[in-house]
Amino acid sequence: MDFLALLWSVDALQSGREDRAKPYLEYPKEAATEHIESSYFVYKWDLETLATLLLTSPKTPIRPGRNRRVNCRSFGALGRTVNLLRDLEEAESQLHIDHTTIVLEMHRVAQRQFPWQRGYANPQQIYRFFYVYGQGACAEHFQETHGISISEFSMICLLLFWQLSETPWILKPDTTAVGIAKEKVDAALNILSLTLPNARIEARALQSKAVLNAGGALSRTIYQPSILRQFPILSLPAMEGRLLAPLPQLVLYRATAGLYYDVVRGGTPLINDANARFEQYGRRLIQTYLERFEVQQPQQYPFKGNLIDTPDILVKDGGEIVAVLECKATKLSFDAQFAENPMVAAKNAYDQMTKGIFQLWRFFSHARRGIYSAEAVAGNAYGILLTMETWFAMAGHLQAQAVEDAKAKAAADPDITEADMRPIMFCSISELEDTLGWSDEGSFLKLLATASEDKFRGWSIFNVQRDEKLRARADWRKFPFDLDDVMPWWSKVKDPIVTPEAVGG
Known part of the structure; x- marks a missing residue:
């Protein structure tokens, strides 16, 4: 005590x-x-x-004497x-740890340290989780x-x-x-x-x-x-x-x-409800920060006699889709985060990442072949896997493995070509919030172009933005959503979180 x-x-x-x-x-x-x-x-x-x-x-036990x-x-x-x-x-x-496992150790270190470094008393964190859960x-x-x-x-x-x-x-x-x-x-x-x-x-x-x-x-x-x-x-x-x-x-x-502890106890219906709200939050976030873009929800289109979905977020600019985001709200259990072999301990979660990569490639293939034709899709449209949690941070080795697994999955469809299998960027929602705070529409597209280069594979897009000097603003833009939206009592109390943390330093 x-x-x-x-x-x-x-x-x-x-x-x-x-x-x-x-x-x-x-x-x-x-x-x-x-x-x-x-x-x-x-x-x-x-x-x-x-x-x-x-x-x-x-x-x-306390012993007699000293x-x-x-x-x-x-x-x-x-x-x-x-x-x-x-x-x-x-x-x-x-x-x-030895030379064969040191890369995975960085992933575990990130899981332990990053949430504390970001802190829990910031408007983004509070709003996001109340909005979703x-x-x-x-x-x-x-x-x-x-x-x-x-x-x-x-x-x-x-x-x-x-x-x-x-x-x-x-x-x-x-x-x-x-x-x-x-x-x-x-x-x-x-x-x-x-x-x-x-x-x-x-x-x-x-x-x-x-x-x-x-x-x-x-x-x-x-x-x-x-x-x-x-x-x-x-x-x-x-x-x-x-x-x-x-x-x-x-x-x-x-x-x-x-x-999330309460949501997961409610089973699949609640998890699905939270996942849908996460996708909605991602769309609102991009549209609010980057007003020139037209941010659309997923669409259905026919393929081999069935209706299938586009990725969860479609970003249009200049009359064509320039970026697509597949949202994955999957959360790892604690033991899976720190397991010696996370791809085995959290197989279902990592399978979701593999599936997300494949879904993005399939969409690019269908757009190229005219199977999806409701909207024009840019030939260089970017693919992003957007996660609720940061558990893919510092996990370049795991990202690479997920890409290889997605290629194996895509091999079953000979119509998906190398050109369709574009570089996929991995981004957590908190990282997207931070990045958008420094962006305008033009700088954001330039950031995606830079982050998709081979030399930045496994990098955080926030770090690419910072290190490559791709920030469009001199000061980080204040988080745009009002906490009253998710906590109606907020305006009645003194706000202890008057300023968000200086993001990126």
Whole structure:
């Protein structure tokens, strides 16, 4: 319990809340920094790993006489613990990584670090996930299951995030003064929290399940699943039920990306509903940023006696389709993200990527042969595989394998030629948001042309835009959607997210 409070204190110290950390932490002044390059900075993903280790490791019983205890008010104590974690990470890496597997290691590193580097308190993240997971059938299922609406849940999560960021331990808040009934807070906490003893039980069960699903390969310490992703708040029976969130940012994660846990429990109908909303969001995003383009939804056309669909997003400019996007909202399980062989551990997910590449090539072939003729398609139209998650980031090897698998699939159709099998760009929706913020229509098309060159295979299009100086704007354009659209109560509270993160630096 005290070590969890130490994690909270160091996170507060290095998240712009030094005044909140002072009563609970002894630290050198250099440690009060938010700069990731500082030698005093503790990575957030290391804090999460340490929380997982604390919850899953057996406790040494207190012995008669003197017992050795960690000074949980000392920044230095955490620093030494992090150094031990790094030593363990290096030792395990020597057992698992060699010249044949180092490329895949970059993929796992990205899965662990990128979400923390992007942060959870930004308008893009909040709007996107509420738009996709927080409306329609998904919202109806959430309310029926939990007895609280998505709107009520999101407001309570924000209030809890504020309070749990102020002090390590809080009593359950009385929200009746702001019009939120006690029963609604209880319903939200049933979703967000576990008692500390139950958290230990669930953390060990989650760890065992992940190892089993990965065929026993998920043994490395830094790649263990975190129970705090599902239950970011711990209730402390020894402190009269006070609440502690070792990393308060994960309350926002559970309220946004973490809504997927509720969607997936609703089965295929809810997943399909969320997928359709993801496609709709992608179309809105491109149309709003790049108004000259005409962004269309998919069309059906006849082929061999059946109706088949075009890709999910058709982008027209100058009277012809210049880019097509196939959307894949597939989410990897935690164990699949970090498995030694992700193509095997997440076969269904990677098969979806292969299918998406094939669908784009088939469309180009059908356009060339006049099978699809409803719209003119440019001879150099670009193909993009748009993903909801970032799990293809830093995964050039996996992208290349998916392309090879798609070629094998295309070989069954001799009418799909090499010319149809154009370079496919892989882009997450968050990367597209960032890229569009620097773009106009002309620069975006130039970016796609550059990113499709052989030398940029496996690159992020955002990095191509930055490194090749293809930004059309001097300043990143503010996210164009209003949070009131997905959280009707938003304008009634003070906005804690006044400025999006400086994207790309």
